[in-house]
Amino acid sequence: MTSTLKPRERRLLDAYLELESPLSEAGSEDERERIVAAAFAQGAPAGGPVTADGSVRRVASRGVLVGIGLGLCAAMLVGWWIGSTSMLEVSGLERPEQAPLLRDNRPVREAVRTTPEPRSSRRPSQGGAAADLAGGVPSTEGLSEPTGAVAPQEPGGAVPVESAPDDEARTRVDAEIVPHRRGAVRPRTGARSGPPTSEPPASVSPARPTLDPAEVTMLDQARRLARRGEHEAALEKLRAHARAYPGSLLATERAAEEVVVLCRMGAASAEATRARFLAGRPPQYLRARVGRACTP
Amino acid sequence: MVAQPTPTTADEGSSGGSPAHAVGLTPRSLRRIYDAHHGFVRRNAVRLGIPRDHADDVVQEVFVTLVRRSAELGEFRSVRALLFAIVRRVCANYRRKLDRGRFRPLPGGTLRVVDDDGFDRVEAAHTVARFLARLDEPRRVVFVLAELEGMSAPEIADALGGININTVYTRLRAARERFKKIVAAGGQP
Numbered sequence: 001m002t003s004t005l006k007p008r009e010r011r012l013l014d015a016y017l018e019l020e021s022p023l024s025e026a027g028s029e030d031e032r033e034r035i036v037a038a039a040f041a042q043g044a045p046a047g048g049p050v051t052a053d054g055s056v057r058r059v060a061s062r063g064v065l066v067g068i069g070l071g072l073c074a075a076m077l078v079g080w081w082i083g084s085t086s087m088l089e090v091s092g093l094e095r096p097e098q099a100p101l102l103r104d105n106r107p108v109r110e111a112v113r114t115t116p117e118p119r120s121s122r123r124p125s126q127g128g129a130a131a132d133l134a135g136g137v138p139s140t141e142g143l144s145e146p147t148g149a150v151a152p153q154e155p156g157g158a159v160p161v162e163s164a165p166d167d168e169a170r171t172r173v174d175a176e177i178v179p180h181r182r183g184a185v186r187p188r189t190g191a192r193s194g195p196p197t198s199e200p201p202a203s204v205s206p207a208r209p210t211l212d213p214a215e216v217t218m219l220d221q222a223r224r225l226a227r228r229g230e231h232e233a234a235l236e237k238l239r240a241h242a243r244a245y246p247g248s249l250l251a252t253e254r255a256a257e258e259v260v261v262l263c264r265m266g267a268a269s270a271e272a273t274r275a276r277f278l279a280g281r282p283p284q285y286l287r288a289r290v291g292r293a294c295t296p
Numbered sequence: 297m298v299a300q301p302t303p304t305t306a307d308e309g310s311s312g313g314s315p316a317h318a319v320g321l322t323p324r325s326l327r328r329i330y331d332a333h334h335g336f337v338r339r340n341a342v343r344l345g346i347p348r349d350h351a352d353d354v355v356q357e358v359f360v361t362l363v364r365r366s367a368e369l370g371e372f373r374s375v376r377a378l379l380f381a382i383v384r385r386v387c388a389n390y391r392r393k394l395d396r397g398r399f400r401p402l403p404g405g406t407l408r409v410v411d412d413d414g415f416d417r418v419e420a421a422h423t424v425a426r427f428l429a430r431l432d433e434p435r436r437v438v439f440v441l442a443e444l445e446g447m448s449a450p451e452i453a454d455a456l457g458g459i460n461i462n463t464v465y466t467r468l469r470a471a472r473e474r475f476k477k478i479v480a481a482g483g484q485p
Contacts, residue, residue, distance in 0.1 A: 004472060005443065009479045013443055015417040016424035023342055023351070024335030031352075032334070035359050036326050043363025285356040292393075 034283050041249040042216065215245045219254055226257065231265045256286040263294035270294065321366050330359060333379055336445065340380060343428065343440055344387040350394070357386045373454045376447060380455035384437070427478050431471060438464055439471035 005013070222237035238258050241248065248254065259277045262270035274294050278287060334355065341354040361382045372378040410416050428436050441447045441455060442464075449464045456464070 005475070009476060011415065012420040012424050012479060015415075015420035017444060018417065019421035020339055020342075023339035023348075032327060032330050035356055036323050036330060038356060039326060039359040039363040040323060042360045043366075283356075285353045288350065288353050 037249070038253070038283065038285075042219075042253060215241065215248050215250055218244070219250050219257065222254075222257060222261075226261045226264065231261050234261050252282055252286065256282065256290055259290045260293040263290075321363060326359065326363065329362070329375060333375060336376060337379055337383055340383050340440070340445075341387055343444075344384065344437075345391050346387055347394070350390065354383070354386055354390055357390070358382050361386060373451050374447075376445070377451045377455040380441065381457065384455075423478065427475055431474065435467045435471040435474075438467040439475070442468050443472075 218237060218241045222234045222241065225231075225234035225237055235258065238254055238261070241250075241254055255277055259270070259274045262273050267273075271294075274290055277290060282290075337355050337358050338351050341351050341358070342348055346354050358379065362379065365382075372381070428440065431439065437456065438452055441452045442449070447455070449461050449468075452464045453459050453461045
């Protein structure tokens with residue numbers, strides 16, 4: 001659009017743009033990857049009209065969109081079914097009453113440990129494109145409410161199981177905590193000690209990262225409940241999400257939502273939960289969200 | 297046309313042209329969009345009243361919304377128009393939470409930069425900031441998109457929810473007239 005401004009007027013605008021220019025500076029590559037990962041973790045569109053080169057396509061016919069959506073849903077359901085079936089077949093585990101939301105930025109299956117995992121075998125989660133799909137965050141522990149049974153997490157992502165706050169609750173579970181680390185998946189056998197092997201188990205690990213439209217929906221439901229002030233219901237929804245999707249790529253956002261809800265409730269565990277969440281170095285946007293909710 | 301901020305991997309100054317063949321939104325395509333328009337999103341979020349220390353949050357929300365609603369938002373003339381529509385919505389919600397509706401001027405500059413002819417660039421920038429802060433939002437948005445972002449009237453109409461192009465021109469004309477008066481008055485609104 002041709003401007004009718006005079007050169008002097010244009011000069012003022014140029015000066016303004018120059019002073020504003022730091023806002024246009026691109027963030028770090030890590031920041032970009034974190035945003036892209038979180039966008040897909042939270043966005044989960046049914047279809048994508050935006051093209052690879054950034055231009056926007058015309059909306060396709062409804063029939064094509066419906067077909068694509070159904071195909072995606074079917075593929076996701078098949079993948080989820082295969083994963084869940086394999087988990088049950090191999091482990092024979094009962095689902096814990098309270099599954100941790102996130103541990104070491106990877107899904108964790110609630111377990112009872114008779115011998116602690118050697119510290120040398122623990123490795124904090126590292127960055128990378130795959131980790132960054134979940135925000136690259138060695139983040140929070142699970143619920144710290146009385147019904148929860150999750151060990152607090154050390155900064156850096158390792159899980160000191162021996163400091164689990166509620167061992168009695170954990171005795172109900174008949175499995176073993178398996179911090180999911182890339183390239184070091186613990187075989188699901190009766191053995192409860194020993195270093196993890198580098199050979200993956202024969203079956204599919206339930207700790208595999210997942211991103212299902214239903215996960216997004218459930219997390220949205222929890223958020224809506226929280227916004228309406230139904231905090232208990234929101235917490236229950238978050239717990240259900242953690243049980244249903246232990247490998248969810250939304251785990252970091254789910255953990256942040258838990259902290260937010262606890263703070264709004266004024267729960268006694270809110271501060272400790274918040275501290276543990278922040279110790280995991282979550283993305284800035286989640287730190288800010290938690291900070292706003294937990295401000296006294 | 298005002299000098300545009302330096303484009304990154306894509307031409308920020310372009311209106312996007314005709315929509316290309318659809319291949320779906322992928323992480324790769326989103327990265328390219330991010331690289332091309334991250335600055336656009338951030339600076340317009342600040343222009344729309346978001347404090348700088350909250351700009352990261354808004355940028356995050358914008359791209360999450362872009363992915364989530366890419367199928368719902370229909371056809372836009374350009375990615376920038378689509379992004380601005382999202383920025384505007386996200387910023388409005390965000391400002392309500394922050395209870396801050398005012399446009400924030402630029403922070404005070406510590407470096408005075410005066411050109412050889414005596415033109416004080418820092419003061420000039422703050423003049424523009426004060427002008428924008430006092431302009432009503434409908435005109436401010438149009439002025440910013442036209443004069444600072446170089447968007448076309450159809451693009452702006454798209455970005456503002458499909459308003460009439462004549463409305464865009466009307467608001468822009470009014471904003472320009474007011475800006476001219478301020479410049480003529482020596483920068484005092």
